[in-house]
Structures are given as structure tokens and as C-alpha cells.
Amino acid sequence: MPSHVIDFVLFGDQFSTPEIRAVFDERVMIQLWLDVEAALAAAQAELGIIPAEAGEAVARAATVDQLDFASLKKELSLTAHPLVPIVRALARNAGTHGRWVHWGATTQDILDTAMVLQLKQTHAILRRDLLALVGVLGELAGQHRDTVMAGRTHGQQALPITFGFKVAVWIAECLRQIARLDEVAPRLFTGQLAGAVGTLAGFGPLAEAVQRRTLERLGLGVPSIAWHASRDVITEFVTLLALIGGTLARIANEIIQLQRSEVMELEEPFSHGKVGSSTMPHKRNPSHAERVVAIGRMLRGLAATALETMVAAHERDMSVGRAEWALVPEAACLAAAATHWTLVIARGMRVNVERMQENLDRLGGLLLSEPVMLQLGLAIGRDAAHDRVYEAAMAAFEGRGRFRDLLLQDPGIAAVLSSQELERLLEPGAYTGLAGAIVDRIVAEARRVTGESERAASQEARP
Numbered sequence: 001m002p003s004h005v006i007d008f009v010l011f012g013d014q015f016s017t018p019e020i021r022a023v024f025d026e027r028v029m030i031q032l033w034l035d036v037e038a039a040l041a042a043a044q045a046e047l048g049i050i051p052a053e054a055g056e057a058v059a060r061a062a063t064v065d066q067l068d069f070a071s072l073k074k075e076l077s078l079t080a081h082p083l084v085p086i087v088r089a090l091a092r093n094a095g096t097h098g099r100w101v102h103w104g105a106t107t108q109d110i111l112d113t114a115m116v117l118q119l120k121q122t123h124a125i126l127r128r129d130l131l132a133l134v135g136v137l138g139e140l141a142g143q144h145r146d147t148v149m150a151g152r153t154h155g156q157q158a159l160p161i162t163f164g165f166k167v168a169v170w171i172a173e174c175l176r177q178i179a180r181l182d183e184v185a186p187r188l189f190t191g192q193l194a195g196a197v198g199t200l201a202g203f204g205p206l207a208e209a210v211q212r213r214t215l216e217r218l219g220l221g222v223p224s225i226a227w228h229a230s231r232d233v234i235t236e237f238v239t240l241l242a243l244i245g246g247t248l249a250r251i252a253n254e255i256i257q258l259q260r261s262e263v264m265e266l267e268e269p270f271s272h273g274k275v276g277s278s279t280m281p282h283k284r285n286p287s288h289a290e291r292v293v294a295i296g297r298m299l300r301g302l303a304a305t306a307l308e309t310m311v312a313a314h315e316r317d318m319s320v321g322r323a324e325w326a327l328v329p330e331a332a333c334l335a336a337a338a339t340h341w342t343l344v345i346a347r348g349m350r351v352n353v354e355r356m357q358e359n360l361d362r363l364g365g366l367l368l369s370e371p372v373m374l375q376l377g378l379a380i381g382r383d384a385a386h387d388r389v390y391e392a393a394m395a396a397f398e399g400r401g402r403f404r405d406l407l408l409q410d411p412g413i414a415a416v417l418s419s420q421e422l423e424r425l426l427e428p429g430a431y432t433g434l435a436g437a438i439v440d441r442i443v444a445e446a447r448r449v450t451g452e453s454e455r456a457a458s459q460e461a462r463p
Contacts, residue, residue: 006333014291016333017340023121024329027064030086032114034062036218037090040105040193043213047206054097061093083107104195104202104210108228108316112192115328116220119237120189122332126244127181129339131450134174136346138446141167145439148429149265149356150367157367160360160428163265163351165435166254168442173247175449180240187233191220197315198226229312231320238328241335242296242303248338249296252289255345259286265356269348288341295338302331365403365426369393372407372417372425379416388413 002008006016022028038059045055067089075085084107091098102110144163151161193211194200200207212222227233258266268286305327309320360367369389377385388410396403404422408414417425424430 004330006330014337014341015295016337020122020125020333020336023118023125024332029114029118030067031064032117033083033086033110034064034090035117036110036113036214037087037102037105038062039214039217040103040210041100042217043210044100044103046213047209049204049206049210050100050103051097054094054100057094057097058090058101061090061095061098066093081107083110104200104204104207105193106196106202106228106316108318108321109193109195111321112228113215113218113220115234115324116189116191117218119234119328119332120219122336123181123185123188123237125336126241126339127178127453129336129343130174130178130181130244131453133339133343133346134171134178134446135450136343137167137171137174138443138450140164140346140349140351141171141439142443144351144353145436146429146432147351147353147356148360148432150359150362150428157359157363159370160367160432162432162435162439163353163356164439165432168439170247170251170254171442171446173250175445177240177244177247178449180243184233184237184240186221188237189219189221190223190227190233191215191218192223192227194223194226194228198228226315228316229314229320231306231309231312231324234324234328235306235310238306238331239303241331242299244335245296245299245338248342249293251342252286252292252296252345255289255349256286256293259289263355263359265352265359267350267352268345270350288345292338292341292345295334295341299331299334299338302327302334306331360428363403364396366393366396367428368426368431369403371431372422375421375425376413376416380412 002012005011005014006021012021041050041058042055044050045052067086072085072089075088076082079085087102091101094101141164144167147163148160149163149166150157151159151166191214193214195202195207200211203210215222255266255268257263259268267284268288270284274284274287305323309323309327312320373382373385373389376389379385380388389407392403392406392410392413395401395406400406401409404426407417407422408419
């Protein structure tokens, strides 16, 4: 019976996806172990280290369907070793050629290389979904390039921005995460095949050829030196998953904040039948966004654990590997779920333009104190202008009059700024700076990156 929420029948899809669970399924993992063993035997057979017939026999035997899991579990209890029961079963299934199974390799060679194969699939899933998210957000940013809304700092209205600008900031952050995925790929997609203490001694005089051919068969790079005890790249990837989770959680949290009843500028997807509360029928809670925020928190915790695995003893230390067995699949599943649900939110998010306009007017012009100050400062200096506008703003904030009127009641301001000029300065749409141009630049970059990825995928798909 599943005992982790990721694998729950009812709730698993909230914290993972069927696609990513398949990558880390137990039988799939063991099949990858067998694939590594088969690749090793094939490489050794090609080089004449073991008989050619042995390589073929191991390949035929290296399928998870030929394993008896009940027997493996009993032997695992006896040996207290994760791979030995499987190596023995593979050897038996290979018949007389079974003596050549696992020739010169150590357990961590097999487990680490299989894990890298899983992470390669994880990387592809995350990159694909982040690119899709960038595409959706790019369309949203372009659509709302000039939709004016209140920019907020410290939880308070600050100055006008456009909603397209806000989304463009999200896009730029997602693009940086895609760039980080691309940067880590050459380091991450590197296998492990170095023998007991990393010197390749057990593979004989053709050791480097064995290593190269085995890993090339698996589509992986060859390490410059064994990384049995060097877990920095695995830790780097888990930390990157936490970084991606942080970006997605920030986007989700922004939607939560802007879906507040008092704000109501955004709303995550809603369809009739979605229930916000078992006791308050009126609630339309941002449940998807809350889930992404929660996942981001969990990923940051797993990143801290991954950093602990970097401290390994001597040439190999399986206290590290055993920790990774648990934390790496969990981190991958959570990250995939975060990208999935953020995509769901982005594709169906409601943008309440009318409420954005209402909220712009909520402070009665106080949102535009900066342009008033700067224009006044041209005549009397910035500090003096700040003090005069400050007094009017505080009076308006405390309900002692309208900001515009209070400004004109100050003789020092009225002598410089006319009523008509104040009206112009207090227009939110006239003070969004370079927001539109910045949106155009970010959207163009998003289209370039997604376009390049689509072309690359198309070329790979050609026969």
C-alpha cells in the first residue's frame, strides 16, 4: 500500500504527476540497473574482455520481468545489500554466461549511473514544462502589455505598473531557471563507472575503453574522475529544483495575494463545482496556488538535506547514497508537480482589469506622489519638494481632504504646478515608465528561447 502522498491513489497527482512517478517507479529503477549491467557486458564483449556470447546472454537476461520480487525481497533481508540479490538473479538468468555479470564494477557504479538516467528524464520533463509556461506567460504579458495596475512595495500601493510588466518579471525568472537547467546538463548527464575505489582497477588494461563504451551506450558523458564520494552535482540539481520551486511558488503566492477579496485582481482557474470550503459555500480559494507554495517550501527543505549529503567519508560512503534514494525522487516529483500546477494556473487565470482600475483609484491619487514630487523638485529641489508633497499626502491619507486639493492649497506648490498639470501628473497610465518596452523585450526573448527549443526538438525527431 502507498505510504507517501506522492503515491496515493487519490492525492498523488497533487504532489507529483503520473509521468514523473513512472520515472522513479521501483520496477523502472531496477530495469535501469539492469540496463547499466547489460551495457557494461556489451562493452566488455566488444573489447574481447568477456566472450561475445556472454554479452548477448546478459542482454537477454537483463529484463525486470524475469525477476522474482518475492525471492529478491527475502535475499535482500539476508544480504542487507540493495544490488547483490539482483546481480545474482541476473547471473542465474544468463545461464552459463552469468559468471561475467557485473565484471569489475561496484554497486555504486550501477546505482549512480541509473540515477543519472532518471535525472536526465526529469530534466527533460521540467525543461519542457518550463518552456510551455514561458510560452503561456508570454502570451499573457503581450495581451496585458498596457493594462495599468498598482505596483506594490512592502504590501502597499507604490506606483503604477502594467500587468504585462509583472508577468514579464515572472518570465525573466523562468528563463533564468531554464538557462540553469541547460548549464547543469553537461555535468549532470555524466555516468559513473570506476570500480571499488574509483581507480578502474577491476576493469583491466582496457578500463577507460570499457568506461567510455558503456556510458556512450547509455547516452551519458564520461567523468574525468570517479564521483562516488563527490555529490556536488547531484546536490546542485536538487538545489536547482528548489530554485525552480521557489520561482513557481513566488508566482503562485503573488496570485494568492492578488486574489484576496479586498484586492481581487487575479483569480486562479475556477469552474462550477470547485469547492473552496466544506462549511462556507461562498469561498473560492486559490487551492492550486497554495499547493505550489507548499511544494516550494518542501523543496527548499530537501535542498538543505541534499547539501548534507556532500559530506561523505573516504572514497565511498553509502550513507550518502541511501539519503539520495529518498530525497532525489521526492524532489523530482515535487518539482514536476509544481511546474504542472503552475501551468494549469497560468492557462486558466482570470485577469480582472476593471478591479485593477478600481484599485488604482483607491488612494485618490496618492499613488502618483513621485511624479508630482519630481516635477515640483525641478523648481524647488527634490528634498523640499518631498517635504511639501509628504505633508499633503499624509493629510490625504488621514482623511483630511483629497490629495489633489491639498496639493493646490499649498501656495508653494500652487505657484509651480497648475491644476491642469496636476491632473496630468495624477494620471496612472501616464507614469508606467518603460514598462511597455520592457515587456516587448522580455516577450521577444521568451519567443526566441521557445522557438529555438521547438526547432531543436523538430531536428531531433527527424529520422
